Amino acid sequence: MRPAEELRTDFPALSQTAHGHPLAYLDNAATTQKPKAVLDTVRSFYEKDCANVHRGLYDLSVRATEAFESSRRRVADFIGAASPEEIVFTRGTTEAINLLAATASRSLLQRGDGVLLTEMEHHANLVPWQMLGSLGIRLSFLPVEDEQGTIDWNRIEEIAKKHRVRLLAFTHVSNSLGKVNPAAEICARARSLGLLTLVDAAQSAGHQRLSVREIGCDFLAFSGHKMCAPTGIGILYGRQELLSSLPPYQTGGEMIAEVRLDQSSWKAPPHRFEAGTPNIGGAIGLRAAIDYLQTVGLDMVEKHTSSLAAYAASGLASIPGIRILGPRDHRAGIVSFVLEGVHAHDLVAFLDQEGLALRAGDHCNQPLLRKFGLAATARASFYLYNLREEVDRLVEAVEKTRRYFAG
Amino acid sequence: MRPAEELRTDFPALSQTAHGHPLAYLDNAATTQKPKAVLDTVRSFYEKDCANVHRGLYDLSVRATEAFESSRRRVADFIGAASPEEIVFTRGTTEAINLLAATASRSLLQRGDGVLLTEMEHHANLVPWQMLGSLGIRLSFLPVEDEQGTIDWNRIEEIAKKHRVRLLAFTHVSNSLGKVNPAAEICARARSLGLLTLVDAAQSAGHQRLSVREIGCDFLAFSGHKMCAPTGIGILYGRQELLSSLPPYQTGGEMIAEVRLDQSSWKAPPHRFEAGTPNIGGAIGLRAAIDYLQTVGLDMVEKHTSSLAAYAASGLASIPGIRILGPRDHRAGIVSFVLEGVHAHDLVAFLDQEGLALRAGDHCNQPLLRKFGLAATARASFYLYNLREEVDRLVEAVEKTRRYFAG
Amino acid sequence: MELDELYREAILDHARHPRNFGDLEGCDRSAAAKNVSCGDAVRLSLRISRENRIEEIRFCGSGCAISTASASLLTLAVRGKSVEEALQLVESVQRLLTGASAPQDKLSGDLAALAGVRRFPQRVSCAMLSWHALEDALRTGETNSA
């Protein structure tokens, strides 16, 4: 990998100052910055090939369609899907999971079936499943046993049998704990029990190599904006035969085969699930983001971010009164922590004054934090452009804030 | 208005050639080109203020949130909404109508209620309502009486009573006929009968002044990409008390008040309807598009496009074997036509060779075209940057194609 | 290649005067195909001999000049061919039009006129419509009254 110092220069937003300090952007789990190459590609699409897709017979529209569909091929390739038809463009992970929950509840899942989640799911992989309660689909949960994020995956079998579980949906990387769940192992176990699987890859896509073939999942979702792409684009991957068995989600133009006033018939996937004009510019930006990340090298991104996180965790650990969540080793690029006597909001507000951009809150993980007796944590999350010296600044600033509040 | 010749220079895509001719982009009803000002604004957002919204306490995120919410205020202002809380960001018109249909069917509409549409609706304002059939919600239709797009709005009362209609959903401007429906008059009539109203403004927003107050509708939807904004952004407007009565649509982060493992509670509108990370860059682009259009002047845009369409209709009418759909007068900037003996696809393929970008197809209006005995038409649709000389080229090229096929 | 050259060859003639147009009474097999993106539709009906040869074939439907001409050319090209030969021809046409085979590969006779379509990718689905229907009719191997 080119060193982070050099990669940074690809990201225009990183050269700014904040409160008189160089901006240290440490909220990458919320969204990442965008490299110039992505912004250029999107812009050039709008300047040269802008037309609606799948419709026109004129040149411009042929180019737009080709650009859009080539993005789909690029994504398929990126996650090792068997074909581009397995990739549905969505606004992001949240829409992807909503799409799956809404359509599966009318096909793959029956009244009385269960959906198994973990206690560390992001609200996006919890609330859409809760909504199926009115259809008689019940949730059960794999407990998170400690603040390190330990889950006893052996319990899948027992819970699955007891609750007639049909689908297991779990996060690949926890956005608050930085815990990496062993996706391939979990999916193998689930498959042997006849369960369908959904992997929420919002925090792993673009942060490590990702192959649906190696993981062996049935469905997978991620957001572009957390991996260098613009906002408003993401995908749902689904195995072709499963996607084909799902009814439509949103309806309208582009997804229909034939429309009569009283009824309509649908196209095959993926277009069945893409009603209306899609986010064409977003899809093209996602392709450019994948190109960028593959040039950098995903193995290197993973190594860089997790080593920064480990460095941050050990640096923060030296501060009196600090409590760090998440695994002691094999941590993704995320460190959540609380400081005794200083509310997380006050803490990150002080860090902001030092040019350090961190998030404080429940990280859309209310049930998990409640279990730990917390309402909010501060969270530092790293990406390919972050530096060890930013971690040093973080540790120093947290210590300074502690002293300030200690009076 | 600055003359179209000058406005064109604001749009980088328009300076290209196609098949050796200057590109004449005449597919604006599908999507419009984007002015440099919009592309610059979006880019500058990503280069300077890129962060997730509603979450961070640090500077960058405060700026992103402010930019996003100021876009909402700008849209509210643009359509004369009573408050920004009445504006829900969606991917576009299609998603807006899906959102409304799905949530209204769980609140405002009861089993046995009727939804009244017209026969000229785009699939986006037809198929989502068809989907409610399984909930016992029935559709009825105001017939389109002729190829001019005449609808007898007097019949609303009779149909409404007969079919227990609760909601009237109609297109403001027909995307295949260029017919402009008298929205304010229709909504007044509907209101007097106690009906709710949805206006599909996909073809009118950004093409004429638009005020939900003047129209007096309950809901209104449009897409940004048809009015100079990027793809992937649009809005649903709803009167505040009505929006508040709707349950959530997609669920996940950002739209919840409190989440427990077994149940959750929701934020107030509009955030209740915006689950997950929104298309932040898209919303900011929409704001820039509104700014651009208001500088140009919407009355002038309307005048310019409808005068081009009238000029085109009269020019084309002189060609033997031509059949022009849509109203004789008061036509929006859209002209659909067929040429005897030449299939619409062959026709636009030949026009493409002359640098003229038109669309051929059913324009997501299958039931209407079927009624006219047609499978496809060619359609020229104009925007603020189109020129009379482009219309001249169109008429000439259609005549040339006619002669070619006539042998 | 300009578009009018493409049309000028056999295409325009076949579009104006489609051969073997209509329904085949008492056919053994039939199949329909529809291009959902443009609404073009074609239906083929065939009679197959005991020796598995295409004895008779007709098409009907509505579509643009390319799809009509392609269907007309198809009926001429496959009449008398064995089912296997016809399926091979479908593949050759597909490979040629989608650019999977080398441009110097040629289709024989009037069919050669279709080769030009590869220059106009947005029209390939028009040209392929009837060929997809043929494949369908031959592979399903049973009377299909779709």
Add this chain to the structure above:
Amino acid sequence: MELDELYREAILDHARHPRNFGDLEGCDRSAAAKNVSCGDAVRLSLRISRENRIEEIRFCGSGCAISTASASLLTLAVRGKSVEEALQLVESVQRLLTGASAPQDKLSGDLAALAGVRRFPQRVSCAMLSWHALEDALRTGETNSA
């Protein structure tokens, strides 16, 4: 203004040593408010005299320094005030913090410490939390055990 100046004034003291913290037994009115974006929560309980004056007020809940200090300052500021005066004060605070009133407008006494929050828009909702609860408690005009 730097953030530490904001905190240095009354805020830090009140956050560390909140006044009137706890529940008021036998209160006449109460109201809770929650900042859904950060999870901070506050509950006020009040005793109102026959003359419509706030005789006694307490708050409890959990939150950041700004929201805790603001609630603590609130209890001091409104005790003894009439319901009407307290509602006016809610409005003044709101106007000041959201920048709707001129910056030279001042809040009196310790409350002045809140003025600095206007420089940190992302914290205004923290500071306003208890004031929203107060308005709620006073306006609903009935015992609210939310």
